[in-house]
Amino acid sequence: MTDVRGMNIHSVVNAALEAPGKRDAILDAALSLFAERGFHGTAVPLVAERAKVGAGTVYRYFESKEALVNVLFRREKGRFLQLLTANLPFTAAPREQFRELWRRMRRFAEENPEAGMFLELHHHAPYLDAESRELEARGMELFYAFIRDAQAREVLKPAAPEVLAAIVHGAFTGVAKAALAGQLGGADDPFAQAEACMWEAVRL
Amino acid sequence: MTDVRGMNIHSVVNAALEAPGKRDAILDAALSLFAERGFHGTAVPLVAERAKVGAGTVYRYFESKEALVNVLFRREKGRFLQLLTANLPFTAAPREQFRELWRRMRRFAEENPEAGMFLELHHHAPYLDAESRELEARGMELFYAFIRDAQAREVLKPAAPEVLAAIVHGAFTGVAKAALAGQLGGADDPFAQAEACMWEAVRL
Amino acid sequence: MTDVRGMNIHSVVNAALEAPGKRDAILDAALSLFAERGFHGTAVPLVAERAKVGAGTVYRYFESKEALVNVLFRREKGRFLQLLTANLPFTAAPREQFRELWRRMRRFAEENPEAGMFLELHHHAPYLDAESRELEARGMELFYAFIRDAQAREVLKPAAPEVLAAIVHGAFTGVAKAALAGQLGGADDPFAQAEACMWEAVRL
Amino acid sequence: MTDVRGMNIHSVVNAALEAPGKRDAILDAALSLFAERGFHGTAVPLVAERAKVGAGTVYRYFESKEALVNVLFRREKGRFLQLLTANLPFTAAPREQFRELWRRMRRFAEENPEAGMFLELHHHAPYLDAESRELEARGMELFYAFIRDAQAREVLKPAAPEVLAAIVHGAFTGVAKAALAGQLGGADDPFAQAEACMWEAVRL
DNA sequence: CATGAATGAGTTTTCATTCAT
DNA sequence: TATGAATGAAAACTCATTCAT
Numbered sequence: 140m141t142d143v144r145g146m147n148i149h150s151v152v153n154a155a156l157e158a159p160g161k162r163d164a165i166l167d168a169a170l171s172l173f174a175e176r177g178f179h180g181t182a183v184p185l186v187a188e189r190a191k192v193g194a195g196t197v198y199r200y201f202e203s204k205e206a207l208v209n210v211l212f213r214r215e216k217g218r219f220l221q222l223l224t225a226n227l228p229f230t231a232a233p234r235e236q237f238r239e240l241w242r243r244m245r246r247f248a249e250e251n252p253e254a255g256m257f258l259e260l261h262h263h264a265p266y267l268d269a270e271s272r273e274l275e276a277r278g279m280e281l282f283y284a285f286i287r288d289a290q291a292r293e294v295l296k297p298a299a300p301e302v303l304a305a306i307v308h309g310a311f312t313g314v315a316k317a318a319l320a321g322q323l324g325g326a327d328d329p330f331a332q333a334e335a336c337m338w339e340a341v342r343l
Numbered sequence: 344m345t346d347v348r349g350m351n352i353h354s355v356v357n358a359a360l361e362a363p364g365k366r367d368a369i370l371d372a373a374l375s376l377f378a379e380r381g382f383h384g385t386a387v388p389l390v391a392e393r394a395k396v397g398a399g400t401v402y403r404y405f406e407s408k409e410a411l412v413n414v415l416f417r418r419e420k421g422r423f424l425q426l427l428t429a430n431l432p433f434t435a436a437p438r439e440q441f442r443e444l445w446r447r448m449r450r451f452a453e454e455n456p457e458a459g460m461f462l463e464l465h466h467h468a469p470y471l472d473a474e475s476r477e478l479e480a481r482g483m484e485l486f487y488a489f490i491r492d493a494q495a496r497e498v499l500k501p502a503a504p505e506v507l508a509a510i511v512h513g514a515f516t517g518v519a520k521a522a523l524a525g526q527l528g529g530a531d532d533p534f535a536q537a538e539a540c541m542w543e544a545v546r547l
Numbered sequence: 548m549t550d551v552r553g554m555n556i557h558s559v560v561n562a563a564l565e566a567p568g569k570r571d572a573i574l575d576a577a578l579s580l581f582a583e584r585g586f587h588g589t590a591v592p593l594v595a596e597r598a599k600v601g602a603g604t605v606y607r608y609f610e611s612k613e614a615l616v617n618v619l620f621r622r623e624k625g626r627f628l629q630l631l632t633a634n635l636p637f638t639a640a641p642r643e644q645f646r647e648l649w650r651r652m653r654r655f656a657e658e659n660p661e662a663g664m665f666l667e668l669h670h671h672a673p674y675l676d677a678e679s680r681e682l683e684a685r686g687m688e689l690f691y692a693f694i695r696d697a698q699a700r701e702v703l704k705p706a707a708p709e710v711l712a713a714i715v716h717g718a719f720t721g722v723a724k725a726a727l728a729g730q731l732g733g734a735d736d737p738f739a740q741a742e743a744c745m746w747e748a749v750r751l
Numbered sequence: 752m753t754d755v756r757g758m759n760i761h762s763v764v765n766a767a768l769e770a771p772g773k774r775d776a777i778l779d780a781a782l783s784l785f786a787e788r789g790f791h792g793t794a795v796p797l798v799a800e801r802a803k804v805g806a807g808t809v810y811r812y813f814e815s816k817e818a819l820v821n822v823l824f825r826r827e828k829g830r831f832l833q834l835l836t837a838n839l840p841f842t843a844a845p846r847e848q849f850r851e852l853w854r855r856m857r858r859f860a861e862e863n864p865e866a867g868m869f870l871e872l873h874h875h876a877p878y879l880d881a882e883s884r885e886l887e888a889r890g891m892e893l894f895y896a897f898i899r900d901a902q903a904r905e906v907l908k909p910a911a912p913e914v915l916a917a918i919v920h921g922a923f924t925g926v927a928k929a930a931l932a933g934q935l936g937g938a939d940d941p942f943a944q945a946e947a948c949m950w951e952a953v954r955l
Numbered sequence: 956c957a958t959g960a961a962t963g964a965g966t967t968t969t970c971a972t973t974c975a976t
Numbered sequence: 977t978a979t980g981a982a983t984g985a986a987a988a989c990t991c992a993t994t995c996a997t
Binding site: 306312317 | 466
């Protein structure tokens with residue numbers, strides 16, 4: 140699709156116009172629909188319609204609806220982890236790292252609210268396959284590593300890393316959901332407020 | 344079902360034996376199935392089978408699958424709020440009230456894990472009707488009231504009550520889910536650890 | 548369906564009127580359609596329509612289209628073998644037994660032309676399951692046994708029993724198909740002619 | 752395809768290399784697939800894949816799937832009749848002619864087992880068109896002519912020629928199918944045994 | 956000519972809901 | 977009141993056919 144060799148001027152121009160390619164169009168359509176109505180609540184033809192492709196086309200790109208949701212999960216989880224880990228200031232003080240992690244999660248949630256909802260909604264769905272679960276687990280390890288390191292430096296409370304990760308992740312999710320639902324109407328920079336609170340929650 | 348007039352001795356005895364009543368049996372079956380597989384992922388005949396009633400019987404007690412999920416949501420949300428508010432020590436210190444609220448949420452989550460998952464999963468489902476949404480909102484008010492009161496007493500941080508509520512509720516949910524998923528394997532009393540952390544998060 | 552206990556007069560009468568029961572109606576419809584258009588050439592709703600039931604009803608009685616064709620195969624093969632073996636004159640002379648077998652095959656073919664076509668068409672279809680194949684094999688054993696016995700009495704040619712069975716069965720099928728296709732228009736009792744010929748084919 | 756005018760040296764060489772031509776490749780692929788899985792059970796793209804051509808290419812050579820199966824039927828039936836009739840010893844004794852016909856049918860069945868299965872399977876398929884049916888009928892005439900001639904010479908039984916043809920053809924088919932299915936494992940030259948038997952069946 | 960991506964009509968199958976008993 | 981067989985509308989999925997390249 141992105142290989143230009145052998146394409147004449149017309150196909151190059153067309154390719155530029157139809158930009159994302161059908162596969163991505165399907166994934167994008169599925170993302171917003173699954174986030175909104177859930178996996179079982181979304182019919183494949185609806186995904187196709189939103190992606191502006193024929194219903195059969197979905198099955199040219201994905202073996203089944205289950206395969207589609209798994210590919211989508213890995214794409215979004217991968218993007219999330221990418222954003223979180225790229226050029227992270229490993230040498231910075233834990234306080235600064237925490238702030239940075241929170242800032243990146245916030246950016247992801249604000250720029251891709253549907254992706255955030257989708258990932259949250261499909262966390263432990265029974266139709267996620269082994270590969271998806273593995274990616275999920277690897278993502279959590281990232282947090283655990285940061286926590287263990289900061290605990291070793293005696294900056295974080297000596298609670299179980301899984302517990303600290305759970306409350307920070309949970310609190311972030313709570314704020315993000317509330318923000319998305321418009322429940323934080325007038326609040327002044329809720330993400331920053333929440334970040335400050337959660338640092339108090341975990342710091343020694 | 345609970346009206347005894349016109350029942351002969353047999354039906355009274357039977358009613359006593361079949362204890363929970365068919366309506367509750369249906370709600371109980373729906374609870375565990377909706378918690379596990381979601382609303383759209385659960386077939387009504389499956390609910391009926393689990394409840395040990397005929398498929399048609401579900402429709403004697405509930406107008407439709409949507410009506411069922413709404414009644415169920417209100418039953419569980421009601422139970423949750425009941426547990427949370429009954430004999431709450433209004434005069435106690437905020438720290439003690441916070442601990443007590445957390446303890447009660449924990450008891451609910453541990454005694455009714457399916458109800459916890461169900462409520463979490465159906466928070467903002469599009470098939471919840473106005474009445475259900477209203478109950479959901481009233482529940483949140485409870486937290487807001489406690490927070491505003493404690494803020495007035497200058498015990499809690501002066502952040503937006505919605506933000507504080509979101510992080511506490513979110514953190515609790517995170518821990519409860521992790522516990523249920525078995526991710527907190529060896530952790531020593533994770534709920535208590537988390538409670539202590541979250542008090543630090545919100546206290547002044 | 549045929550259990551009368553607990554039925555009142557109305558249900559008994561109705562049961563008598565709706566005679567064959569839906570399951571049999573589906574099998575009957577499938578028989579004539581599969582015989583005519585083949586398995587893959589026949590859509591399930593067409594079977595349902597011919598059986599005068601809803602499309603979904605087919606799946607109340609059969610797990611899948613494949614399950615349906617297998618149950619049907621065993622029903623018809625069973626009927627065929629039943630007819631062939633019931634009260635066979637085991638002590639009669641081979642010539643008489645041969646005539647009797649042929650006569651019974653003919654009766655089956657004439658009374659159930661669709662069943663004959665269906666069995667012939669689905670002999671070795673790849674969607675027949677182990678149980679169906681086993682029944683098919685057991686049916687062939689019947690012929691082999693007769694042949695071996697008659698060979699031991701030095702009445703039949705000492706060729707491989709499988710070969711003798713194949714030519715007799717094949718010849719019968721050829722005649723039956725031709726008769727069904729109307730290709731034997733004026734012939735005078737073609738089955739009897741063929742029977743006489745085939746005895747000459749196998750006798751010593 | 753076979754027209755050389757206007758082709759440059761490269762295309763001529765290529766044509767020589769791609770030997771069978773795409774049209775034949777498609778027919779060959781269709782033959783083995785239709786023989787194995789039936790007409791309705793075989794998807795056109797599968798035929799294309801097996802023929803190593805694009806799916807669209809099938810439609811350059813054949814108007815539709817039905818047209819394809821009809822062309823194929825006529826090709827195979829034609830080959831069969833060709834083999835059967837080429838240089839037949841018309842003056843030989845009927846016994847010798849019978850043996851020769853059987854030998855040729857056997858050669859066809861052994862050298863083209865898929866063609867044999869295909870022709871047998873599609874004998875009277877409802878999607879065969881008038882031309883195909885006509886060829887089928889002409890094929891039968893061949894046998895009838897031989898039989899009538901031999902009957903006139905008082906060498907064959909005076910039964911209806913259609914009956915004699917049906918049993919011989921049916922018996923041959925039975926043996927060929929059994930051989931193909933591996934059911935004649937140890938039998939010593941089953942075709943020859945069967946031929947001898949069938950001559951007994953029809954001779955006076 | 957050749958292709959194979961694209962499609963929508965058609966297939967198999969499921970399921971919310973009804974209704975005769 | 978309770979049932980569960982029955983159903984048709986809709987779901988997931990397939991495939992004959994077309995068409996831009």
